[in-house]
Amino acid sequence: MCSSPLVGRERERRLLRAAATPGTVTLLAGAAGTGKTRLVRELHDPHGTAVLAGHCPPGAEPFPFAPLIEALRRVPVPGGLSPLCGALRALLPEHADRLPPAPEPAADPASGSHRLYRALTELLDALEPTVLVLEDVHWADPDTRDLLAYLTPRLPAHLGLVLTYRPEDLPRSFPVAALAARTPPGTGHRELTLGPLTPHDLLALAEHALPGGAPTLEDARRLHAWTGGLPLAAVETLYGLAASGDGSDPRPRIPDRPPVPPSLRDWLLDRLHALDGDARRLVRAACVLGGPATEPLIAHVAELTPARADRALSRACRSGLLTPTAPATLAPATPLLAQVCHASLPHGKRRRLHRVALAALALSAEPPHARLARHAREAGLLEEWTDHAERAADHALEQGEDSTAVVLLRDALTRPDLPSRRRRDLALKLGRAALTGISAEHAIARLREVLATPGLPAAERGELRMELGLLLLNQAAQNRSARGELVRAAAELAERPDLAARAMCALAVPRSTPDSVDTHRRWMDQALAAAHSSHDTTVAHTVAVNHATLLAQVGDPAAWKVELPAPGTPHDPPTPDTLARRREFARGSLNLADAAVMLGHYERADGHLDDAAAWSGADDAPYIHESVRALRLTLDWARGRWQGLAEEVDRHRESPRLAHLHSVTAELGLLRAALALAQGDPGLARTLLVRIRPGPGGAAEAPGGPVGGGGQEAPPDYTVPVRAFAAGLLARMATAQGEPARAWGHVEDLVSLIAAKGIWVWAADLLPGMEALVECGRGAVARDLCARLRAGLRDTDAPAAAACLLRLEAALAGHRGHHDRALLLYAEAEDAYRAMPRPYDAAQVREACARVHFARPRGEGAEPGVAALRAALKEYAGLGATWDAARVRRLMRSHGVTPAAAPARPHHDRRLSPREGEIADLAARGRTNREIAALLHLSPRTVETHVANALSKLGLRSRRDLTPPPD
Template identity: 80%
Template sequence: MCSSPLVGRERERRLLREAAAPGTLTLLAGAAGTGKTRLAGELHDPPRTTVLTGHCPPGAEPFPFAPLVEALRRAPVPAGLSPLCGALRTLLPEHADRLPAAPETAAHPAVADHRLYRALTELLDALPPAVLVLEDVHWADPATRGLLAYLAPRLPARLALVLTYRPEDLPRTFPVAALAARTPPGTGHRALTLGPLDPDDLLDLARHALPGAAPTAEDARRLHAWTGGLPLAAAETLRHLAARSRGPAPVPAVPDRPPVPPALRDWILHRLHGLDRDTRRLVRAACVLDGPAPEALLARVADLGPARTDRALSRACRSGLLTPAGPADLAPATPLVAHVCRAALPHGKRRRLNRAALEALAARPDPPHARLARHAREAGMAQEWTDHAERAAARALEQGEDAAAVALLRDALTRPDLAPRRRRDLALSLGRAALTGVSAEHAVAHLREVLSAPGLPAAERGEPRMELGLLLLNQASQNRTARGELVRAAAELAERPDLAARAMCALAVPRSTPDSVDTHRRWMEQALAAAHRSRDAAVARTVAVNHATLLAQIGDPAAWEAQPPAPGTRTGPDSLADRREFARGSLNLADAAVMLGHYERADRHLDAAAAWSGADDTPYIHESVRALRLTLDWARGRWQGLAQEADRRREAPRLAHLHPVTAELGLLRAALAQAQGDPALARALLVRIRPECPDAPHGDPGPRPRGAADRDGEPRPDHTVPVRAFAAGLLARAATARGEPARAWEHVEDLVSLIAAKGIWVWAADLVPGMEALLECGRGAVARDLCTRLRAGLRGTDAPAAATALLRLEAALARHHERYDRALLLYAEAEDAYRAMPRPYDAAQVREACARVHFARPHGEGAGAGVTALRAALEGYGELGATWDAARVRRLLRARGVSTAAVPGRPHRDRRLSPREGEITDLAARGRTNREIAELLHLSPRTVETHVANALSKLGLRSRRDLTPPPD
């Protein structure tokens, strides 16, 4: 197999080079595949002395002195050797011209052997300083073993002897380590043992083998778990992954179960087939069981008696294919070994072994149903497979292991001959388990299949329909489709108040449906009544959580007192469901607090949600918490590294179908891209959330109805109004900056109408840029009416973000009507409010708006104050890194005759460049054209061209293609 870079062996490499000194013996031990040959090869680099290497070949009858013959074949044999060395002519015919004549035939074989030992020792002593490396001496033939026993106490002074071997394959009659005891006093000797590599070492190896995939520490952890850190297995796996890669780098670079290259598979099978029959049976039984197993279980599955089992266990552990997994258990050495051995089993033998494992495990007092389901499936026992899978899933759900339950139920539902009622029950369990996860598409498909099957009574459709509606609502962002399913489920569950209450309280939380706030309140009243009738405390808590969520979403100050108390503060024990409900409620309140502008409150609720949930048992809440924390960082102006973190999480494959979270991260990334001068990326991300917007690409087929499918066939997400409003507000700001106020209003018009119909005006904060654009379109009366309705809609609410946005709209109206003092007063109040939240980006926008008010005063009386306000805005934008906004402000300052520098806080790339040249070369290095840079920085293309040419000259570059992008 091909060599790989030496990683994780720096200490051993140094020790081996130190040990390989003249007159020393070095023993290099290690299990198969640990890299002994690779390490010994380092003695050649740099070649300080001659290195002679010979290998002991495997085989029942190896020829005598095999490694010595190979090593000495190209040795610099000197002339003038004693007649004794003539005995080597038959062994080394290639050196016959330098060897004396052959002596007479010895009278006894022992005399002949002794003569050869003496001759080889003399030859080695006559060589120039050299290192003799004999590989795999566990396979050494008897003659070589005898020579080593003879040579150890007579080691030539100019010879270093290095022996490599596998302890597990060493014959009991040849204890290699005892050779060190045979060396005379004063002779140096050292023993080195190679173990597996750790994940950090494997990360170095992966980065060398997969440079384009940018492997991570998690990739290295997966590789270590799969291979056990065995260097040969890891290197071959990585080489195979590199050879298979095509197109964009895969994520993750190393999957949980990588493909097994043929060479590695055959190497493992060769080790297996080298064992005796009983040991092979025992190893195969362990690989079928695929986990820690006691000796008695292994013996029963392998069908071996006690004495044969003891011998086989000893050989299996010595071979390194089995390893202790506790005081009394054994397991395959690595998942890789188990996978290869199972895959190589003939079909009939694999079924028999799985049936034996099923029978043995089922006899336990507490049967492991998850393992039994797997063995039943592999044994072809369909009914037992389904039974055990269902029982294992139920146990997993009780213990909060929902992801394990999802995997078990999905597997069980692949059985084609399931009875309709059994399929319904399994799909229902799958729907419940998937509610806490990050991927619900399989559960949705199975529940729809159940609901579309003929013959299912209406009374039995309500519960699966409710689970379908909840999944569509939460994970899939199919709000309108979910509403239809939940309304039908509530009717079908009329006789089940406990379940009907869950459907009703889900309908009570406002989303993107056209239902008015009064409709949502009525659903909540019905849910509270149904929960009371059910007399189920768990249902009451679920409804209470959604009641608090409803109040928070509409800005009702009572929301923060309506959440159920935290676990541990009530009488009686707290169940897993209680803890999860509290975490869900905390997440919902945090989400509302971010939207409303209560950031400290959002922090507290996010901390509570994180404390009562985990990445494993409630990944939906866990990932939502992480995304909301990033949104808070955006709002507070903590932008350093935010784009990279948002991209990393947004592109994680496990979140591909968790649309609420990916939408949140996409919005965040779009907002950063727009502020930092990448409008194309911002627009591309925003039209995914607002596909009906006027800025959709020309290649897009245009607006689709709600629920229409994306190009990959998956229904297009129907995001909540606050999410769509955030996107619309960003698009409106971009349109206004391009001088297209009519387009800015188009971006927000439908959402303004929806919010007005629902009566939830706290959602309108992000839409104010589009409302302000009405003033530039000559539609001041409409803007005044919206301002009046917004003011009335916010009355009695606790929504700082919307209240401050109202101040901005009122200020814009005052400026439009030339009431400049009033406008400045309102803008000052808005800036103070933004600073208090804090929202520094919005505060800088308000400063910029103040400057425009000053400049609008007659006779230029506000020019000085306007310049001061623009400089303050520029400073705020610069501290954030808001390149797009800073460029607009600099253009305004230049128009007033005020010179400006590049954006403060963003140092240019090279001190040889001026600030403007550094800014332009940063953009050019990112692939922007001169025209795009000119439009972004409000310069002429000719000016940009001149700056690029000057920068290239200063940097000694011939082309802009030679520019490298700066780190973000």
């Protein structure tokens, strides 16, 4: 641990340095691996005082005075010692030339020992001011113990004594704490105890050990859960990960169950083998049980009698390898220990212990089927494994714990000789459970494998295909592939209207497929009819949610009148029916919120998001939960609430929970790109955007990598609104670079798709590319497009698309020289944006108005044009849109107006958050991002974001322009 930074011990280091002074006895306690040795290394040369250190070696054979000899053998022996110190010649032969002659042998052993104690005390007293550190005194030999009992009441005034020890290994015959009570009057003493590190401490360690991995606090929490916060275990794990990684693994740098380095494994096994036989059997039994268990159960699995088990349990607990988890249960100290101990068991013994555990737990009044499945699997009882796994999954599904069911079913489906019928049933349950989750790639692969089974009846094949299609649609964002599966499933399920209705209503929701809106409506009509004929209320609820979603997605005002399934009250018992209604209500609320954000109904979106959040949770419905969080951030972007938004978006984007939830990561990537562009970093914006839309008509790359049939999965096929957002941003950048033809190229295929589908409410974000038609000299195409957009928005309720139409009409009017009409249309568009509100778009309209004013003949519009630019500049500056503000300043200068310089505000400006101010001050003092990150326990990426935000708010271009505040 010497190469790792000392984290989480600042208070202990301060107290130790203050206490470890001459004339003081300090006791430093801590379990094995808590970093006592690392901490005492901070004592070297404090205040010019020499530090001598010695270790008590472990071992059965006592080694008299071992730590004293180690500490003193390199110390120059002072002159002037009394003849008594000649007794030390045998202990310190390397100093024989500086020691007096050896005295006559003592009359008896007791006298000889007393003579040595006096001689060692005199030698220590003759040294310069010194701190003597004796480590691991729980292993101290009897002579060293007796010496300490003699020395502490006679501690020399210029000698400090520091003793480190493990309380769990301290012999009852050696009460170290009593030594401090024996010090003479005026001698100080202090007792310090080291506990585990916190997740924040482990984050600092991870940033040091994994400098290229940008670990997050969530990574640190996983490491803490794995190691219990034990410093030695955490450091060894981190350096093991650093040594094994090649930088190409897209998974979290710190997984839930990291690989165990051999050094850490052997250290843990040494601690286990240090126990006596009965205590060791109890720890192994607890590790086989794998979770909290009662003392009688642990004793039963260990095959110990109650009397032997009772005595051994106290020793196992005292060692720190077993720990209480409740008043009546115990468990291994950490999952790390449990894995190492379990893996070290011989195969035959491990199977036998699992069989004993299986038999004992099966007798419970309410058998824990999830644990029984694990024991059966490890015991090699395959049928019992499958039975218990399915029962546990069924129970989890009844309780709404779909994520738990997914884990159980995925594990059960790994059985190599699973009968085909059983495999089909388990795969179906896995598909249903995975629909609410955030990682469906395994479920998709299993469903495809089962679908390849020859001879499946049409109805069974259709049910499997429907679940596959739904997963491809929702979790994998593969709309075209999903459509093909769902269309085939609907045909195969002709005799099962309840299931066919689910496939049909999924096809009714508009996606990026080429189906027209009329086709989607026909699918919905068929779904409503099938649901009615099925007489299944659950299916009726599903269809009702998708009906509302369809109407909202096409801007039909009737969407908000569709009645969603009533969720009941929070006090209703969690029956399968109430859970299903709550889930459908949450899903419907999320879908309506998503459509409301796209349409520009932000207050309505707030209400639906509140409903979705109230009836879903991070664990029981993680897909809905994560989508709600992303939509709230989207609303913050639209409303101009950009303070700290980039950091918040980055934090969510980096979450390993979202690694395979492509639709949510795409939305977060778009938000980050939009912020980067507005805040003056088009390079970062372009990098993020090409992951979603590489080029005109191109396919996006899969953020999580290929998964699926044959080991490859098609890149995500994002919804049209998501792709339109990306295309619009790319078009803005192309226009800014003077390339209007390329800007139109970014949106052309999406405009064609929207026209083919007839869903013009999706066109709002394509405006920059459509406006570019005017600059390309393709006014006729732009006018035709404007007419089709106007017709397509008739009878819809879509404020964002309506404002887009006004801006496009205004751009056409301005290009044709109809300046008054253009200004009138822009004024209507600005009012529409402020009503939503969308202040960034409103500022862009102000800027467009200025350009119309400047286009008037004979300079008639110069004064109102400048006023409009000043208003736009003020709004851009308030938002932090430095890219736009710079463009407006250039335009003002081109018209002979000198814009006010961007204000260089001091670090204590009220618009800097406290954290931004703190980081800006450190950056101004010359600290690097990594140094700031280590100091404040943040990730370097977070520091980078804070510095960028601070520079933007302060109107500075470089961190070199930062100036530290006066001291």
